[in-house]
Amino acid sequence: MRLQTEVKLYTMCMIQDGSRILLMNRPDAKGFPGYIAPGGKVDFPESIVNGAIREVREETGLIVKDIIYKGLEESCEPNTGLRYMVFNYLATSFEGELLENPPEGELVWVDLEEALKLPMQNWFKRRFPLFFEKGTFELSEIWDEKTGIVLEETVKQYPARLPQLAGFAD
Template identity: 50%
Template sequence: MNYKFWTVCMIQNQDKVLLLDRQHDHFNGFIPPGGKVEFPESFVECAIREVKEETGLDVKNLKYKGIYEYVNPEKNDRYIIFNYITNEFEGQLLQNSSEGKPVWVNIDEIDQLPMQQSIRRRFPLFFQEGTFEIHVKWDNQKNTEGEVFIRKT
C-alpha cells in the first residue's frame, strides 16, 4: 500500500478567502494553499509551512475541517488530504508564488471561478459546522473519479 499525505488551509478574512490562481500543469484553477507533508512534520506544521511558502502569510489557530481521500485499488494507492481553516493570519502577501498568484476572492463568487472538482466539492464544507470525510475511488480505466462518498459529522 502506498500512502501519500497533503494538507490544505483555507484562509478566511470576513467574506473573502485567499486562493491561488494556479495556471500550470494539470491542476489549473483556483485552489487553497497547501501541499505535501514532509516527514517527520505534523499535518498542522505542514499546513502552516505551505501557507507561508505559497502566500507569505503566517497562520495560526488552524481548525481541522476534514479529510479528502483518493484510493486507487488497482495501484494500491491512497492519497489523504487534511483540510483546515483559519481566520488568524499576519504578514505581507506575496505578489506571486510558484504555485500561483495569491488572490482574495469573495466567497459568494466562487461558483464563477475555474476550479478543480475536488476543491469545488469540499469548498462549502469549510464554512459549515462539524467535519467532513470525502472518499473517492479512482477509476483507473477511465482515468477519472469513480464512486464518491461524502460524510458530514
C-alpha cells in the same frame, strides 16, 4: 499476493478574512489549473497541521494563527495501491504580507459569495462549501485510474458537537 500500498499525505488550508478568502490561480504548467486554496505535501516527520502551516507560509507568505481542522478527502486506486489523503483546514487569522512572486500561482482575495463562479477543479468546487459548514467532513472515493470511473464513494459530515454523554458535564 497482496498489493503494496503507498500513502501520500497532503494538506489544504482555506484562509478567511471576514467575507473574503485567499485563493491561488494556478497556471496549467503547475498542474491542477484554476483557483485553489494553498496546500501541499506533508514532509516526514512533521505533523499534519504543521505541514499545513508551512505550506501556507511557503505559498503565500502568511503565517496562519487560528487554524481549524475541517476534514479529510481521500482517493484510493486499488490497481496501483495508491491512497492519496488531503487534510483540510480553515484559518481565520494570520499575520504577514502576501508574497509578491508566489511560487504556485497568483494570489487573489475573493469575496466568499463569488468564489464558486471562478474556474476551479471539480474536486475543489465540491469540497469548497464544506470548509465553511459547522463540523467536519470525510470524503472518500475508490477510483479506477485507467477508466476514470469512481467505483465507490463515501461522504460523511459530522456535527460540530457530539451529543452529550450521560455523566459527563458540559
